[in-house]
Amino acid sequence: MKKILTIILVCILVIAFGVMIFFLVMNYSGSGSQTPSPDEKPVCIDDFSFDSIDFHQHLDTTPSLAIDIVLHLPVANPDIPVSAVLRRNIIADVLGQKYLCGDAPESIKAYVGELNSSFRSSMDEMDFSPSDLNDEGISYMYSWEESLRSSILIASSQILVTKTTFYSYTGGAHGFGGDNYGVYSLLNGKRLSLGDVFLSDSSSRADVSKFLHSALRSLIANDEDYRDMEVFSWDDVKPVENFYVSSKGITFVYLPYDIAAYCYGQISLTLPFAAVQPYLIPESPVYKYFSNN
Numbered sequence: 001m002k003k004i005l006t007i008i009l010v011c012i013l014v015i016a017f018g019v020m021i022f023f024l025v026m027n028y029s030g031s032g033s034q035t036p037s038p039d040e041k042p043v044c045i046d047d048f049s050f051d052s053i054d055f056h057q058h059l060d061t062t063p064s065l066a067i068d069i070v071l072h073l074p075v076a077n078p079d080i081p082v083s084a085v086l087r088r089n090i091i092a093d094v095l096g097q098k099y100l101c102g103d104a105p106e107s108i109k110a111y112v113g114e115l116n117s118s119f120r121s122s123m124d125e126m127d128f129s130p131s132d133l134n135d136e137g138i139s140y141m142y143s144w145e146e147s148l149r150s151s152i153l154i155a156s157s158q159i160l161v162t163k164t165t166f167y168s169y170t171g172g173a174h175g176f177g178g179d180n181y182g183v184y185s186l187l188n189g190k191r192l193s194l195g196d197v198f199l200s201d202s203s204s205r206a207d208v209s210k211f212l213h214s215a216l217r218s219l220i221a222n223d224e225d226y227r228d229m230e231v232f233s234w235d236d237v238k239p240v241e242n243f244y245v246s247s248k249g250i251t252f253v254y255l256p257y258d259i260a261a262y263c264y265g266q267i268s269l270t271l272p273f274a275a276v277q278p279y280l281i282p283e284s285p286v287y288k289y290f291s292n293n
Helices: 002-032 081-095 104-125 130-134 202-222 273-279 285-291
Strands: 050-057 064-074 143-155 159-169 176-185 243-246 249-254 267-271
Touching (some): 050 104, 064 104, 081 104, 081 159, 081 176, 159 243, 159 285, 176 249, 243 285, 249 273, 273 285
Parallel strands (some): 064 143
Antiparallel strands (some): 050 064, 143 159, 159 176, 249 267
């Protein structure tokens, strides 16, 4: 009987020791995740350099597809690991993740190749005659355009803010275009989402939406260009992922058709830092940017 009790006691001690080791390991790994890795050390923006990669295609024939691409990017510097991450992330956000292959020139080549292939397929499917191509009233519908132009708006010690102006015309009454913005952390190169910047509780998001409603009502009341504008749904006037940061505050950008008719174009609503400060995550690079500027 004593032998059995001894064996049971030893088993209990072994299990207890294993549990203790497990929690020590988990606690260590958890605390370690709070410390930036070597690739996440704060960097000095003055150490960054930037370059521009261009591609232009203009043909004097009809049908034709005109393409203009300009990417303004941080140069990948081996001494600043985050610079390479930023460069790849910006390329992927501007062109699309599926076109990311190698550096910017290779990615642009993949993007342009698919544009041209899609254009040729569309032209093959369209029923038009040579006279259509000479008719000034409709020939423009066979002259398609694609344009992407990215630029750096802000380069601080906390964040990098990009703007990509895009335009696409693929036939019809008019094209479609606007501005897409990205806010990137200089700590790890990640593009910041709403969840990285704003508190996630529903009451905080609802309060920020109320500020946006107020800003839009003010725009409609005080700007003649928007006086007759009807909002599709006020529920859509809320924080969106297309936002950027500036000295004026945080601006949310709604593309044509997002909240109102095409004729009103792109609508931008800016909330000052004082208004949104209570709803920002204090540890976020955006909060630190405002605190240091």
